Amino acid sequence: MLYAQKSPAEKRRLFRERLDTGRIMRFPGAFNPLSARLIEQKGFEGVYISGAVLSADLGLPDIGLTTLTEVAGRAKQITRMTELPAIVDADTGFGEPMNVARTVQEMEDAGLVGLHIEDQVNPKRCGHLDGKQVVDEHTALQRVRAAVDARRDPNFLIMARTDVRAVDGLQAAVDRAKRLADAGADAIFPEAMASLDEFAAIRAAVDVPLLANMTEFGKSDLFTVQQLADIGMNIVIWPVSLLRLSMGAAVRALDELHATGSLDAKLDEMQHRADLYELIDYEGYNRFDTSIFNFDVAR
Known part of the structure; x- marks a missing residue:
């Protein structure tokens, strides 16, 4: 945390x-x-x-x-x-x-x-x-x-x-x-x-x-x-390298959004919300003080 x-x-x-x-x-x-x-x-x-x-x-x-x-x-x-x-x-x-x-x-x-x-x-x-x-x-x-x-x-x-x-x-x-x-x-x-x-x-x-x-x-x-x-x-x-890869993915996503009006086709290329929460350690913050951090992590 x-x-x-x-x-x-x-x-x-x-x-x-x-x-x-x-x-x-x-x-x-x-x-x-x-x-x-x-x-x-x-x-x-x-x-x-x-x-x-x-x-x-x-x-x-x-x-x-x-x-x-x-x-x-x-x-x-x-x-x-x-x-x-x-x-x-x-x-x-x-x-x-x-x-x-x-x-x-x-x-x-x-x-x-x-x-x-x-x-x-x-x-x-x-x-x-x-x-x-x-x-x-x-x-x-x-x-x-x-x-x-x-x-x-x-x-x-x-x-x-x-x-x-x-x-x-x-x-x-x-x-x-x-x-x-x-x-x-x-x-x-x-x-x-x-x-x-x-x-x-x-x-x-x-x-x-x-x-x-x-x-x-x-x-x-x-x-x-x-x-x-x-x-x-x-x-x-x-x-x-990681910046280049990330910016390349962003370019392709924006092109897709511009062309189709949706990013549904890109969902499998995105970091899932649950993986992001794990990386940030939402659960650790939640355990730290439930009187303040009293949210539930979505699964």
Whole structure:
């Protein structure tokens, strides 16, 4: 009932323990708090909170228009609704190194187990679009060092994302991944790798955990969890998949409603009311205080 029972500190400790085992963890992207709870119900290991999804939720493109306050606030709403660890996309840290430091502490306060900071110029753009630009190495390392210095919980994960592969090639990505790890990054997110061999090259270069982004319609092929596990990846995300599926279903439903005036033909595609009530735990609220919550759950 209400929010997660685990404290943020406990979530971070358990997440770090699981990460240390080397077993790959699956983090589907939640597009709202309810979908985070569904991810937990279905047995996944974690929840990812995508900057692209948060932008799209506001009707905005993923080009650095969202603010720290907006992202931290929505991330808190999502992560408090699940017992699972949640990692958030913090873009470029919302400014200069001091802003990066504040971002880390805001995300700690929001209950996340970690975040990733990227090395694009500010404002950034989606990692799978053409025309990206990355900052120089000194600036990229400054961001990581500021993030590491700012955290108060040593279990809070500082992940460094590098977009340099699409700009300067694989060897530049390998070199930058090494330097980011040396600067204190707990994990590396190599964005827009073109093949399993490229992921493997990053894996061979650094000893810290690695994240693979399996976003659809991008520059990376869609590898299976097992394929990624076999080359030593530690976390895999599907950042926008649930939003894309949901919006696709909404498009088809609206087309059906426009064409026929009814959604009767779509009933078998909908989440049943009883399933929604179970996910929200209506019964738990009902048991909590029947003098206040005195409704019956329809079956």
